[in-house]
Amino acid sequence: MRPSPSRSWSLGLVGLVACATTEPPPADAVEWLPADSYCERTAGLFCDFYLRCGWVAAADAEGCSAIFIDGCEGRWEPLYVALADAGLIALRAAGVEACAAHLASVPCGEQATDLSGPCRGMWEGRQPAGGACGMGAGGLESLVCAPAGRCTLDLSFCGSCTSTVGLGESCELDRDCDAAAACVAQRCQARVLPGGPCGAEAPCVSEASCENEVCALRHVKQPEDGACQSLLDCQYGLTCVGGSGRPTARLGEPCDAATPCAAGRCDGGRC
Numbered sequence: 059m060r061p062s063p064s065r066s067w068s069l070g071l072v073g074l075v076a077c078a079t080t081e082p083p084p085a086d087a088v089e090w091l092p093a094d095s096y097c098e099r100t101a102g103l104f105c106d107f108y109l110r111c112g113w114v115a116a117a118d119a120e121g122c123s124a125i126f127i128d129g130c131e132g133r134w135e136p137l138y139v140a141l142a143d144a145g146l147i148a149l150r151a152a153g154v155e156a157c158a159a160h161l162a163s164v165p166c167g168e169q170a171t172d173l174s175g176p177c178r179g180m181w182e183g184r185q186p187a188g189g190a191c192g193m194g195a196g197g198l199e200s201l202v203c204a205p206a207g208r209c210t211l212d213l214s215f216c217g218s219c220t221s222t223v224g225l226g227e228s229c230e231l232d233r234d235c236d237a238a239a240a241c242v243a244q245r246c247q248a249r250v251l252p253g254g255p256c257g258a259e260a261p262c263v264s265e266a267s268c269e270n271e272v273c274a275l276r277h278v279k280q281p282e283d284g285a286c287q288s289l290l291d292c293q294y295g296l297t298c299v300g301g302s303g304r305p306t307a308r309l310g311e312p313c314d315a316a317t318p319c320a321a322g323r324c325d326g327g328r329c
Contacts, residue, residue: 089151093142096149097130100180103158104172108294111166113279115295115305125295125320128308132321138181146184146202153180168251170265170275175238183207185219192216200237208237222246238263295320 091099105122108114116122141147157177161169169175183203185191191202191209203209203219210233211217222236225246229235235246240261249263250256250273262273277290282305285291286298296303297318306320307313307329319329 091149091151091154093139093147093149094135096138096180097127097135099154100157101126101130103154103161107161107164107169111169111279112281113293115282115293115303122294124308128321129294132309141202147181148184150180150182153177153182156180165253167253167275170252170263174263174265183219187219187221189219190216191219206236208233 101123102119105114105116105119105126108122108126109116109119114122114125116125138147138149142149153176157180160176164175173180178201181201182205183201185202185207186204187207189203192211192215200209206222206224207219208222209217210220220233223229223234223246224236225239225248227246228244229241229246230244232239232241235241238249239246240249242259242261247260250260250266251263252266252273252275254260254262254273255271256262256268256273257271262268265277266273266275268274277288279293280286280291280296280303281293282296282303284303285301286303287301289298292298292303295306297306297320298304299316299318305317307317307324308320309322309329311329312327313319313324313329314327318324322329
């Protein structure tokens with residue numbers, strides 16, 4: 059749920075799909091969901107978490123859902139649908155259920171992003187080891203590799219999916235392990251979640267930094283008028299203007315430089 063698509067990520071998406079082509083997901087026992095149903099299916103589960111943890115500038119579920127749907131359909135769902143149509147990712151029903159169960163109980167300080175932890179499993183990559191992958195689409199290139207794989211880029215910003223090993227198995231570099239793990243003393247070990255003790259032998263998850271030997275989130279959702287350095291520091295429904303969180307305009311509402319659009323674009327003073 060971030061600002062509307064721009065020419066830059068649209069071109070990035072083209073580049074990513076150009077790097078990687080594959081066949082649609084094969085028919086199997088796994089239940090796959092239509093990619094274009096993502097926003098509607100997840101609005102409720104995310105809004106329950108957002109409201110519980112103060113991630114959204116809304117007072118109730120109805121207000122949160124309106125903000126979520128605007129942002130989700132305005133930016134993220136078109137990317138997911140394009141990747142799914144190219145056969146690179148698929149929406150997994152069991153993954154949506156696991157995400158809902160996780161968000162219902164996870165401590166607020168331990169969830170770094172929407173797709174952290176089990177919620178990452180909603181989208182399953184379809185590219186096997188050796189399959190092409192590439193940069194673009196708002197950082198979603200990491201999703202296209204099949205489970206137990208990750209995207210390793212080269213200087214052209216295209217790359218390939220490489221196999222990863224499980225926790226406790228031998229490794230030489232972090233990239234040998236899953237994205238949620240690190241190579242420590244030549245063994246893959248789980249990265250430390252926000253709030254946990256950290257150090258050279260206990261690195262934090264990528265969304266957190268080690269501060270005073272404790273993993274702290276790099277970005278914490280600030281309310282309206284709260285101090286911010288970037289959009290990532292603001293509650294959903296706000297943006298960072300002049301170092302403080304300010305409301306954004308929804309589709310159809312008035313907009314200007316001080317009140318940018320949450321999705322879409324500002325045209326003639328209206329989103």
